[in-house]
Amino acid sequence: MLLKGLFKMGIRIHELNHVALHVRDLERSIDFYENVIGLPRLPRPAFNFPGAWFAFGKQELHLIYDETLEPAARGHHHFALLIDDTYEAKAYLESKGVTEFKGPSPRPDGPIQLFFRDPDGYLIEMYTAVPE
Secondary structure, rough: OOOHHHHOOOOOOOOOOOEEEOOOOHHHHHHHHHHOOOOOOOOOOOOOOEEEEEEOOEEEEEEEEEOOOOOOOOOOOOEEEEEOOHHHHHHHHHOOOOOOOOOEOOOOOEEEEEEEEEOOOEEEEEOOOOOO
């Protein structure tokens, strides 16, 4: 009942602040996001568990080390990053050793999408917007 009333009033959401991913091999994931994709590292508070933070635009990616993370299909969700050129991104990722992609291909409304996976199997989308 309380939640129903809360949503009637409305909640002002300012932004999506971060995406958090549990990873089995923290150093491998840090290398992937920092050196393959090229995300800048961010300072991280001194939590009582290992992890790493990165920036993508004004939002953040938080990696959380999880030694109990089981291998599993993780394609049922993804995050998308707006970039300048999907074709150039694919060539760059290939030069960094990424080999499996879906795309680049157009979405029905025009943006060009590219999908690939990180070391733990999380699906990442990069896309270019339709020119205005």
